Amino acid sequence: MIQQPHPDSAGITLTCAVVTVSDTRTPETDKSGQLIQQLLVDANHTVGAYTIIKDEPTEIQQQIEELGKSPNLDAVIFNGGTGIAPRDTTYDAIEKLLEKTLPGFGELFRFLSYQEIGSRAIASRAVAGVYQNKLIFSLPGSSNAVRLAMEKLILPELTHLISQIRK
Template sequence: MHPTNENIKGKIGVLTVSDTRTKETDKSGKIIRDLMEEAGHEVVAYDIVEDDLKELQSLLKKWLDRDSLHAIILSGGTGFSPRDVTYEAVSGLLEKEMEGFGELFRMLSYDEIGAKAMFSRAVGGSANEKAVFALPGSSNAVRLGVNELIIPILPHFIEEIQKK
């Protein structure tokens, strides 16, 4: 980490994509919020949205327009079922995709779940000077993605995408 960015702490939005979870039953959303706060970041937005492409993109666009956010972390909807639309919603809004994010996530997941890791369409990148990451909805997946990939690079990512 660069000495100039190691103390950067982000304002984070956490968005769970699910037709069944509520704020009371959203374990993965809670894990993301807790891990980000433990790392010194501030969670300033949290919501749950159904697996609906238009609804998800509409909410994401609103969050991307918020000056109060540095990063958005989504969980859920990254698989291959007909209702899984998170990848399409997120990738359609990214200005720059961080291809290594999905690749590394699947590589690390392979150690835990084997070839089923290929079913994850985790994606990351930037849009409107914000870091955006989409993770699968399982508790293990969000722990892995947040601890191993997001927390270690987030200060540097925030600094990079805000350069003029």
């Protein structure tokens, strides 16, 4: 039996940014970005910003630095660019900026992914950490991966992690 974490304070609404990293998606075709936004709203959180950027390290880093300056933002959830293809640069760009990493996020995400998709889960470079007192999550671009990460890891722990950052 999996032990559930202690309940967080009810009624806390957090403000999150959603960033899709893709060379081809548009707001109309960005199913994963739309899913993240919907799951956040369903969990009574607010989407403070949404954008799609190219899979270019400088664009990714500029985006994270810009969002890091926003005083009203609690977390940033990136999706896309976490694989090992030559154009997958999200992990490399974000990991360099993180002030603290949450290794357990990537480990648990790959473990849960393995249960769904098998050994292909090893290709995921999903990562999470803290930058400028904001939680940063970087997920694969697949909607199935996004749903898994949001429902099993991010949403259950988001309020608790933010409260830890604010201590």
